[in-house]
Amino acid sequence: MIYAPVTLPFRTRRLPGGRLLAVSDTGDHVFLKEDDLERLRIAPAELPIEQQARLKARFFLRSAGELPGLNRLLVSRRAARRETVSQGPTLHIVVPTLWCGHSCRYCQVSRALDDSGHALSQMDLDHVTNRIFESPSRTLTIEYQGGDPLLRFDLLRYSIEQLVERNQSEQRNLRFVIASTLHQLTPEMCTFLKQHGVYLSTSIDGPAALHNKNRPTPTRDAHERTVRGIELARSCLGPDSVSALMTTTKASLQEPEAIVDEYVRHGFHDIFLRPLSAYGFAKRNQALLGYSLADFQTFYQRAIERVLYWNRQGYALREVYASVVLNKILSPFDGGYVDLQSPTGAGSAVVVYNYDGFIYPSDEARMLAETGDTSLRLGRIEEPLEKALSSPARQRLIDCSLTEGSKACGRCTYNLFCAPNPVDAQAQFGRPDVAAELTEHCRKHLWLFDAFFDRLCDADDHQLDLFHRWAAPAGFAEA
Numbered sequence: 001m002i003y004a005p006v007t008l009p010f011r012t013r014r015l016p017g018g019r020l021l022a023v024s025d026t027g028d029h030v031f032l033k034e035d036d037l038e039r040l041r042i043a044p045a046e047l048p049i050e051q052q053a054r055l056k057a058r059f060f061l062r063s064a065g066e067l068p069g070l071n072r073l074l075v076s077r078r079a080a081r082r083e084t085v086s087q088g089p090t091l092h093i094v095v096p097t098l099w100c101g102h103s104c105r106y107c108q109v110s111r112a113l114d115d116s117g118h119a120l121s122q123m124d125l126d127h128v129t130n131r132i133f134e135s136p137s138r139t140l141t142i143e144y145q146g147g148d149p150l151l152r153f154d155l156l157r158y159s160i161e162q163l164v165e166r167n168q169s170e171q172r173n174l175r176f177v178i179a180s181t182l183h184q185l186t187p188e189m190c191t192f193l194k195q196h197g198v199y200l201s202t203s204i205d206g207p208a209a210l211h212n213k214n215r216p217t218p219t220r221d222a223h224e225r226t227v228r229g230i231e232l233a234r235s236c237l238g239p240d241s242v243s244a245l246m247t248t249t250k251a252s253l254q255e256p257e258a259i260v261d262e263y264v265r266h267g268f269h270d271i272f273l274r275p276l277s278a279y280g281f282a283k284r285n286q287a288l289l290g291y292s293l294a295d296f297q298t299f300y301q302r303a304i305e306r307v308l309y310w311n312r313q314g315y316a317l318r319e320v321y322a323s324v325v326l327n328k329i330l331s332p333f334d335g336g337y338v339d340l341q342s343p344t345g346a347g348s349a350v351v352v353y354n355y356d357g358f359i360y361p362s363d364e365a366r367m368l369a370e371t372g373d374t375s376l377r378l379g380r381i382e383e384p385l386e387k388a389l390s391s392p393a394r395q396r397l398i399d400c401s402l403t404e405g406s407k408a409c410g411r412c413t414y415n416l417f418c419a420p421n422p423v424d425a426q427a428q429f430g431r432p433d434v435a436a437e438l439t440e441h442c443r444k445h446l447w448l449f450d451a452f453f454d455r456l457c458d459a460d461d462h463q464l465d466l467f468h469r470w471a472a473p474a475g476f477a478e479a
Contacts, residue, residue: 004044005045005047005052005062007040007044008061009025010024010060011413011415012032012413013414013450015450016450016451017454019453020032020037022040022060023413023414026058027077027328027416027417028058028060030054031457040055040061059074077332087136087137088135088137089135089348090135090137090336090349090350091141091349092132092143092350092353093143093144093350093363094142094143094144094145095352095353095366096119096120096144096147096149096152096159097118097119097146097147097355098119098147098355099147099148099151099152100148100151119155120155120355122155124381124382125155125158126162128159128353129162131385133167133170134385138172138173139175141176141177142174142175142176142177143176143178143179143201144177145179146180148181149178149179149180150183150185150189153184153189175197175199176197176198177200179200179202181229182202182225182226182230183222185200185233186232193236198237199241199243200233200241201244202229202242202243202244203244203245203247204223204245205246205252205259206252206262207259210255210259211223214252230242243268243270244263244268245271245274246259246273248276250290250291253291253296256299256300256302256303259271259273259303260317261306263317264310264317269316269318270317270318270319270320271307271319271320272319272321273299273303273304273321277364293440296444297451301451307322308466311466318469319470322467322470323470325417325445326452326471327470327473328340328418329417329453329456330467330471331471331472331473336473338350339441340418341401342402342403342409342420343402343419344361344400344421344422345362346361346364346365346401346422346423347394347397348389348398351385352365353381357380357381358374358377358380358381359378359380359381360377360378361376361378361397364424365377373426373430375393375426376397376432378394396432397422400422400425400432401419401420402420403418403419407435408435409436414445414446418442420439420441420442421439455467
């Protein structure tokens, strides 16, 4: 018996380039002509057989007799896109000190000129060890941030040794990352870091003049010293031991190609073109450093073209923001980028143990606390993790991050790829329950998804292959 095709639920969107995009309830997509869209809606049997097969493969159509098994498959496909928030916190950010030698105007946290009153004690770090292993996740990434953690290498050493010793009985998969300027890195430190397989993350904002303007130090040689730290780490720990990211300021907008070229010049194969975040000092200095979303869009498109240029030259370079978006579009398995999770990844996929003795649901939440907004604190580090994760503050974040609870998200074509960001809403409006469509987070990601769907429609085979490689889940939670 031949069953007539039946149309499954889907949403459509007219892209800025004029194409008609359709996205199914599993997150699969197709580009359609107007007449094909009409037939899909009211008379799918009139579509060519080859097109019906493609639409069935992407869950726009089903045969009338396959409903029970198809329903199980649909549930499984949708669950795979949200599974990274159901495993317990996998990323554990530890802030051992707020001490930092830089005076960056866009810094998202208040920094301290020393660590007097701005550092965790060894007893605090013992509590942190207990909290980390209370997470049910089998894979635990522990990332040390600051301030600059290398300024208190004694605390880093103590914490890592405690975690490694505890893990002899726990048998988890541990991954250590230290985010630092690398100015204080020494060969002796590298010996310890290599012993425990520690990765390093640093900042390169672009060529020396731009980097030094964005990230000033009293000696005015921040770029030179960071590059020396990168070279030392690679020589001691291996060529893939260091990653870098940048922050886009107003001064960056005219130099997208030069910024990308700087990453190539220093042998990096990832670049994260991050917009300025409105937290901490960055929010106070918006008039000096800020720019419009349209300005960032122009900068980003030019930078992406440069990234693609280097790939055509045979140099493998991945833009991380593009990878996050393409992972949502092209892969059925979510990479875990915290800001696009529903329910929110803040407090679900990531938690932060801050120098002030409190647990926060994300790095951005602890940044808000530095400017006086402590409403997102989950609890104290000496209390069980379960208490923090069941706190009223976290429950409110969950409630405000559900796409099902937002009318705009419910109508949005991208609602399986995106989600409200209540922490960002708290920073922008002083409350986490603002309608998603009013937030900068929504406008920015709506544009990004539009932009990459347009690129996918125009992509040649080489670019499609590249985009599919970028889309492979690579663990974006810490990005």
